[in-house]
Amino acid sequence: MAIFVNEHTKVIVQGLTGGQGKFHGLRNRAYGTKVVGGVTPGKGGQDVEGIPVFNSVADAVAATGADASFVAVPPKAAPAAILEAAAAGVRFIVCITEGVPAQDEARVYATLKRDYPNTRLLGPNCPGIISPGKCNIGITAGEIAQPPTKGGKNVGIVSRSGTLTYQALFELKQQGIGVTTCVGIGGDPVPGTSFVDCLAEFQNDPETSAILMIGEIGGSAEEEAAEFIKANVTKPMSAYIAGVTAPAGKKMGHAGAIVSGGKGTAQGKMDALRAAGVKVGANPTEAGELMAQIIKSLS
Amino acid sequence: MDLFEYQGKQYFASFGIPVSAGDVAHTVDESIAIAERIGYPVVVKAQVQVGGRGKAGGIKLANNKDEVRTHANNIIGMDIKDHKVKRVWIERASDIAEEYYASFTLDRAAKQHLLMLSAQGGVDIEEVAAKDPTAIVKLHINPIVGLSESVAKKAAVDARIPTKAQDGVASILVKLYGCFVKGDCDLAEINPLILKPTGEVHALDAKVSLDGNAAFRHPEWEAFAATQELDDREKLARDKGLQYIGLDGSVGIIANGAGLAMSTLDVVNQVGGKAANFLDIGGGANAELMTAALEVINFDTKVRSIFINIFGGITRGDEVAKGIVEAMRRVSLRAPIVIRLDGTNADEGRRILAEAGIAADKLITKSTMLEAARSAVAIANGKAV
Numbered sequence: 001m002a003i004f005v006n007e008h009t010k011v012i013v014q015g016l017t018g019g020q021g022k023f024h025g026l027r028n029r030a031y032g033t034k035v036v037g038g039v040t041p042g043k044g045g046q047d048v049e050g051i052p053v054f055n056s057v058a059d060a061v062a063a064t065g066a067d068a069s070f071v072a073v074p075p076k077a078a079p080a081a082i083l084e085a086a087a088a089g090v091r092f093i094v095c096i097t098e099g100v101p102a103q104d105e106a107r108v109y110a111t112l113k114r115d116y117p118n119t120r121l122l123g124p125n126c127p128g129i130i131s132p133g134k135c136n137i138g139i140t141a142g143e144i145a146q147p148p149t150k151g152g153k154n155v156g157i158v159s160r161s162g163t164l165t166y167q168a169l170f171e172l173k174q175q176g177i178g179v180t181t182c183v184g185i186g187g188d189p190v191p192g193t194s195f196v197d198c199l200a201e202f203q204n205d206p207e208t209s210a211i212l213m214i215g216e217i218g219g220s221a222e223e224e225a226a227e228f229i230k231a232n233v234t235k236p237m238s239a240y241i242a243g244v245t246a247p248a249g250k251k252m253g254h255a256g257a258i259v260s261g262g263k264g265t266a267q268g269k270m271d272a273l274r275a276a277g278v279k280v281g282a283n284p285t286e287a288g289e290l291m292a293q294i295i296k297s298l299s
Numbered sequence: 300m301d302l303f304e305y306q307g308k309q310y311f312a313s314f315g316i317p318v319s320a321g322d323v324a325h326t327v328d329e330s331i332a333i334a335e336r337i338g339y340p341v342v343v344k345a346q347v348q349v350g351g352r353g354k355a356g357g358i359k360l361a362n363n364k365d366e367v368r369t370h371a372n373n374i375i376g377m378d379i380k381d382h383k384v385k386r387v388w389i390e391r392a393s394d395i396a397e398e399y400y401a402s403f404t405l406d407r408a409a410k411q412h413l414l415m416l417s418a419q420g421g422v423d424i425e426e427v428a429a430k431d432p433t434a435i436v437k438l439h440i441n442p443i444v445g446l447s448e449s450v451a452k453k454a455a456v457d458a459r460i461p462t463k464a465q466d467g468v469a470s471i472l473v474k475l476y477g478c479f480v481k482g483d484c485d486l487a488e489i490n491p492l493i494l495k496p497t498g499e500v501h502a503l504d505a506k507v508s509l510d511g512n513a514a515f516r517h518p519e520w521e522a523f524a525a526t527q528e529l530d531d532r533e534k535l536a537r538d539k540g541l542q543y544i545g546l547d548g549s550v551g552i553i554a555n556g557a558g559l560a561m562s563t564l565d566v567v568n569q570v571g572g573k574a575a576n577f578l579d580i581g582g583g584a585n586a587e588l589m590t591a592a593l594e595v596i597n598f599d600t601k602v603r604s605i606f607i608n609i610f611g612g613i614t615r616g617d618e619v620a621k622g623i624v625e626a627m628r629r630v631s632l633r634a635p636i637v638i639r640l641d642g643t644n645a646d647e648g649r650r651i652l653a654e655a656g657i658a659a660d661k662l663i664t665k666s667t668m669l670e671a672a673r674s675a676v677a678i679a680n681g682k683a684v
Contacts, residue, residue: 027613076515101513102405103483106442109410114443141612141643161558166612170642187557189407216558219407242561245568246577250544253557253579256407266565283566285669 002131002148002181003156003201003208004092004120005068009135012037012066012090014057014073014081016048020096021072024139025051028070031142033135036064057088070128070137071095078124079104086116094137095123095192105190112192121192125254127162127184130169138184145169148178148207153298155291156202157182158195159214160221161254164242164284168214171288177295180208187216187254195225203233210236210294212287213278217243218257218264226272236294237278240287241266300509303346305388306523307505314478316471316489317501321390330371331364333389339363340392343370347382348528355379360392382528393503398491399460400424400435401472402506403479412440412479414472416458421491446476467500468492483513532576532599539591541578548573549679551596551605551634553589555580555614563608566668572676575602585618586625593630600633604678606671607638616640616648624655627662635678637663639671 011028015021016038026049029035037052037060044055054060057069069085071078071093078097085093105124112119122129128138133147144166148154155177159165165184172179183198185191195213202208211233215222222241229237244266246252248259259265270280279294281287302310308318320337323346324330334341345357352358357379359370367389377384398421406413417435419427427434436458440446451469460468471492479487488506495501514520529537536543542557546564550572554560560579567574576599580588596605609619619640627636640648652664665671 099512101483102510103480106405110441110443139613144642163556163610164558164562166610189405190410216561242558244565246561252561252577253542282569284562
């Protein structure tokens, strides 16, 4: 099992004829993902290395039966692209676009909630999602992800940061630990999918035995996750929070990563997670080692 | 991007929010000219992005030309909590009957807009909230519903704003909300929002933070960006298009990805060092990017060692290594590099670095983040590698 996406997921790429869409779309297909189509208005009828291109998401869904979309378009176009996919009935939308204005994200989130409550958006500004060996949507390098072992103890990963997501996958691979699904929720102020959404899915996924979570400074998503873990998550967890030394008032790259008004500090987040029973590492490697100990104790 | 008060007031005015007549001055003569134009009494206000201006003597009332000269002369060039005053805002002084507080932000937990309104303005709102949480009305606004005049009026009533000021406050709230949404603000705050003895409601201060991601639809922001107070290192980095934040340690940091860069700062700190900067070179790590990054780090004279922390995902380790070797040929570095290279094709990358013919004390390769951090910190602290 895996969460959100698996070997049956059929994906279209919005922006397949653009630089990013083509590069990552083809990589995703090479990984084994069922990339069944692309969407670029005005380029319907063309193909990208054998992947048919359609004028609209509705056309693409009608022709291919796609149930997921990979949005790889510039920030100006991303909000409309997401809502177009939702309107066409796509259930799972991954948006990797970096630089979407927060006001647009808030409107898109509210619109999805009101008009398309069954659609899940991952991102924007996220690395995507990979269920190793089954499906990879986004920019994760598939080769650093260890597929789950059948009947073994496997880990689910959820992370707010791109490179630290890879780091987490890599740490587990070094330890020979399989991953059911790795979800990068992205570092923006209004992510479509939260830690809590992913934790709930992992808790219910029989193949996932433990959960590794990577957070960072800013906002209160980790504190909300801690509350949820305390009440609902029985599977063992390890975590890492980036940004202990980040100065207040400075955005550390991600639009959401800022300590302001004394809120959103790494220490506060680590304390909240520890209080919820999560083993918190001082760096990504330590979080990986803590997870290895957890897996050992479960076997 | 945080705006200065005068920029915030100009931004407010463009959304129809009433602010005091005023203008910005860089010199004493300009200050006097503005005061003569708008009429006395005026307030001379230091334009710095730090609290406590008034206590530091950065806000003064002037009743005539001589007083403007004295105050402007004292304030321009003044140092307020390490912020040098380069300009002052001269505005017509207002008579104040009452002071309120109003702000709009995005509540990330609720994923909705948040209005905060209080009849107790003019002071630190955090203090008001701590002493008496009921003194602040917090109202969530659905971004696709927006804020109507009637909802704004109800908020004013709930905040115990006096009847005579409620309509004026409601009208400003709707305009401030428009500024927050259409103006792409992370924060739009008025403290104090004043009631004049004549009955008008008016923004006496402006705190505006803009969402940099929305710059593409706000060409008018270019004027604001030009006045951002960056240190020389940050200016150079901005010119080169790098995500750089200057810090005050001695270990220069280059990493790919914001999360990994933050994590690198943390690990350096854990092993007893201090980072000189935050620098995220993003997904790619070609020779051009690496050269630009090393030039910026090299410009910082406090840097004693350079820690390059790269995780190869789609960017392959061998490409990164070639980029570093090429960049080291182009830039004459004053500090040695400690590199940790992991991920896709890392072995190949490390081989390229080892065979590049670079002196062993100029380029040190470590296989984990922690080992590399220890080595970089040891060098920065003047100890053996």
